[in-house]
Amino acid sequence: MAHWYAACRGSDLRAGRPHAFTLLGRPLVAFRGADGQPAVLEDRCAHRHAPLSSGRVCAGELQCPYHGWRYGTHGQVTHVPALGAAPPGVAGVTALQVCEQDGLVWCWPGADAPIGTPRRIATHDQPGFTRFIMKTRFRGSVEACLENFLDCPHATFVHKGWFRSPTAQPVRAVVTTLADGAVAEYFDEPRKRSVIWALFAPRGGAMRHTDRFIAPHTSCVDYEFPSGLAYNITSTCSPVEGDAVEVFTVMSFKFGWLGPLVRLAFEPLSRWIIWQDVGMLDRVAANRARHAALGALPRVQSTAADLLGPHIAAWRAALTRGDAPPAAGQITEATLTL
Ligand code: FES
Ligand SMILES: [Fe+2]
Missing domain, CATH: 2.102.10.10 (Rieske [2Fe-2S] iron-sulphur domain)
Known part of the structure; x- marks a missing residue:
């Protein structure tokens, strides 16, 4: 399809x-x-x-x-x-x-008539948002890219100090399967000692954070802060050929009239963070290729901390096979140490 x-x-x-x-x-x-x-x-x-x-x-x-x-x-x-x-x-x-x-x-790309129109970017018509779109070439599968965009635990390693620093505090996460994918919501999330948090939440306070997979090839990360500041990162994956994926990332952030000024810092910072992910996925893909050349690769091992990766894989496998997608309304909880 x-x-x-x-x-x-x-x-x-x-x-x-x-x-x-x-x-x-x-x-x-x-x-x-x-x-x-x-x-x-x-x-x-x-x-x-x-x-x-x-x-x-x-x-x-x-x-x-x-x-x-x-x-x-x-x-x-x-x-x-x-x-x-x-x-x-x-x-x-x-x-x-x-x-x-x-x-x-x-x-x-199909020969058949298109079904509907492309999915809208959630924040696109909302007032007060500043936006820019990054185009980034990743090496890896669409599943690997989407999981990376929606995965909290990697951020304390790959983006340490830039996006997230380890605090060793427990964070409750609730994952809900949806009719078009799955969403993870985080509660009591620590956010200290990083460049991004200094920019968006200098005074702390409760925030709302969700990571959402939208089938078949989109991810959506949403942060809302008590100050009214917000940012949304929507990434859509377009498979190129081989293991290359072109990722279009719509960065939207609500910073009022200061938005264009904040963009001067936020855009290069976002590019730097995304390049950290490109580098990591590139090493993963190269390593998988080396080991695959020696024989069949063992299955990847996931734990309860891999909140959305298994949902992404299950959805995309069902679409590939032409099977019914995973059922909506399933709720699971996990506690992550971030
Ligand atoms: S016009 Fe001759 S190849 Fe295109
Ligand atoms: Fe990342």
């Missing part, structure tokens, strides 16, 4: 420039038509298979760099320069269904 996947950021489609990307092993190209709407075509000229992404966009049409054939947003050939026209009966290239929403261009 196909799904909507993020292809690129809307800002990646600059005037006159096609944008090459790969999704699920398919080389694709995105560009904006004359009406400003995005289009996604397979990245292969129908004439001699030159990559259309190395051409240019002329008046909303994509022009091949080899003999200048032009394509419209539906993949149809609109002009063959050597003939001065478009000959009838020449097949064009496949165009994918596209939707631009919440700063991202989404595409539907």
Whole structure:
């Protein structure tokens, strides 16, 4: 079953420039038509298979760099320069269904008609939020990426001092399975001695923190503070090919009129933290490959502290097999030492 996947950021489609990307092993190209709407075509000229992404966009049409054939947003050939026209009966290239929403261009890679529209980013229309979108290439499975984004225990090691420092305090966590995934809510969470907490919660106080997996390939981390400050990190994964995953992370934070100023510090800090995760997952993937070369890898071992990883794996395995997804309404509790 196909799904909507993020292809690129809307800002990646600059005037006159096609944008090459790969999704699920398919080389694709995105560009904006004359009406400003995005289009996604397979990245292969129908004439001699030159990559259309190395051409240019002329008046909303994509022009091949080899003999200048032009394509419209539906993949149809609109002009063959050597003939001065478009000959009838020449097949064009496949165009994918596209939707631009919440700063991202989404595409539907299936041959069937799309189901619904891409899921909205929760904070996108709320007032007072400042947003930016990061695009990051990870090495690993979609499951490994999503688990990493929703996993608290790694933060005291990988992001020690930047996002979370160990306090050895118990934190109660409640995991609830939902109709579209699963959510973990944390209670009495310590948050001391880190750069992020100094920025967002300098005076402490109770906060609300949830980590949510939204099937099939999105994670959503939400923090709300008593001061009214909040931040939301929504990440959506687009499999590229092999073990590469393109992750689009929409960072939204509520800091009122100070938001654009806070962004100056928050954006480089967010990039630094995400690169710490890229580095860790890269080492995991490389190590798995080395050991897999010696024979079958043993199954990974999970404990009660791995709150959402098993739910992510179960959901995605069910979707792959075409089985019914895990039941909603199951509640489990765990106490983590963070
Ligand atoms: S290969 Fe594209 S126009 Fe010839
Ligand atoms: Fe992380």
